[in-house]
Amino acid sequence: MNDAGRAALERARGRLDQLDLYPRPVRLQGVRVVVARWWFRLPMMRRFDGWASHRVIVLRRSIDPSGASDDLLTHELCHVWQMQHHPLRMPLSYLLGGYWENRFEVEARAAAAAETRVQLSRNGDPA
Numbered sequence: 001m002n003d004a005g006r007a008a009l010e011r012a013r014g015r016l017d018q019l020d021l022y023p024r025p026v027r028l029q030g031v032r033v034v035v036a037r038w039w040f041r042l043p044m045m046r047r048f049d050g051w052a053s054h055r056v057i058v059l060r061r062s063i064d065p066s067g068a069s070d071d072l073l074t075h076e077l078c079h080v081w082q083m084q085h086h087p088l089r090m091p092l093s094y095l096l097g098g099y100w101e102n103r104f105e106v107e108a109r110a111a112a113a114a115e116t117r118v119q120l121s122r123n124g125d126p127a
């Protein structure tokens with residue numbers, strides 16, 4: 001993982017640290033970000049731009065050093081955080097309960113959106 005990837009991961013952690021979702025903060029130790037376009041050519045992956053396992057976040061595109069990919073990375077790192085607390089229940093929930101309404105998916109979307117609103121209001125823009 002390059003410096004831009006490490007910096008983006010740190011920014012994502014900083015955003016998640018603002019949220020009180022789990023008892024322990026997200027740990028970055030052993031977490032890697034890889035860019036693999038081929039992964040998203042797989043039939044089940046075509047509609048996604050990111051995917052997370054317990055320790056690896058796979059992105060369709062390179063990390064944008066300007067921060068444009070931070071929402072996506074925050075979303076995926078939230079999934080890593082969820083799996084650090086629910087290593088079996090979280091991934092199984094997608095197999096058993098589907099994607100869009102899944103409580104972990106809803107939570108990750110909210111986590112990525114929440115800090116964006118805080119940043120917007122901090123900058124004086126409408127939230």
Ligand SMILES: [Zn+2]
Binds near residue numbers: 075105
């Ligand atoms: Zn997700």
